[in-house]
Amino acid sequence: MISLQNVTKFYPSDLGKQYVFQDLSFTIPSGHNIALLGKNGAGKSTLFRLLAKSEYPDKGKIRTDKHLSWPVALATGIHPQMTGRENARTIARINGVYDVKEYEERVIDFAELGIKYDLPVNTYSSGMRSRLAFACTIAIDFDVYLIDEVTSVGDSQFKRKAQRALYDRAQDSNVIMISHQTSELKLFCDSAILLENGKLQFFDDVDEAIERYEGL
Structure with missing residues (x-):
């Protein structure tokens, strides 16, 4: 269960507070792989950062009994002045990984960084x-x-x-996904949440949600 309770989030600007969410209450259902849909600027990435606790609401709370990842493609949690190895070990400790050596071996194998794994991340390309x-x-x-x-x-x-690994993970865990490619959303997700005008609406059918989104 992931519950947003009277969540307000805004960003300051020269025109005053720009609200993304105001007094938003919503429960994200468990046991679903969910596509997060919405127009550019609707607040999808902001919601992700709130769920990952890389940002916090200005008012209200987000409660969950689930262990959530950080938003993967945003590279949140990667420190640019630390090496790949140092980042991996730090992330393992923060997330309570029991066998750090085994975890690190999986990271090395999957990331395919070679000797650059021991170089500072600020020397990496964005893809790395x-x-x-x-x-x-x-x-x-x-x-x-x-x-x-x-x-x-x-x-x-x-x-x-990455897609194969994520598909395997989605069989035992759940995903909440943002993607501009509807084919990818249909591959991974069975349901969807549509974000519109600061409000969330859950759809049990991802195809129905995508049709509604494309009609906006």
Whole structure:
């Protein structure tokens, strides 16, 4: 269960507070792989950051009994001045990974960084940073994976590898996914949440939700 309770989130601007959500209450159902739909600027990435606790509501609370990942494609939690190895070990400790050595081996194998794994992340290309972030996430047993444009991660070969790994994870865990590719949403998701005008609406049928979204 993930429950948003009277959540308000705004960003300051020269025109005053720009509200993304105002007194939003909504429960995200458990046991679903959910596509998060909405126009550009609707607040999808903001919602992801709130769920991942990389940002916090200005008012209200988000309660959950689930272990949620950070938004994968945003490389949240990757420190640019630390090496890939240092990042992986830090992430493992923060997330309570029992066998850090085994975890690190899975990250090394999946990220395909070679000797650059021991170089600072600020020397990486954007694709390499995304690959490290994805590898560090997929190697942890989260209850819910927050996936933001997974097809933007790495080259075509790595994208296919990432999709296969995510598909395997989605069989035992759940995903909440943002993607501009409806074919990808239909592959991973069985349901959807439509974000419109600061409100959320749950659809039990992902095809119905996509049809409604494309009609906006």
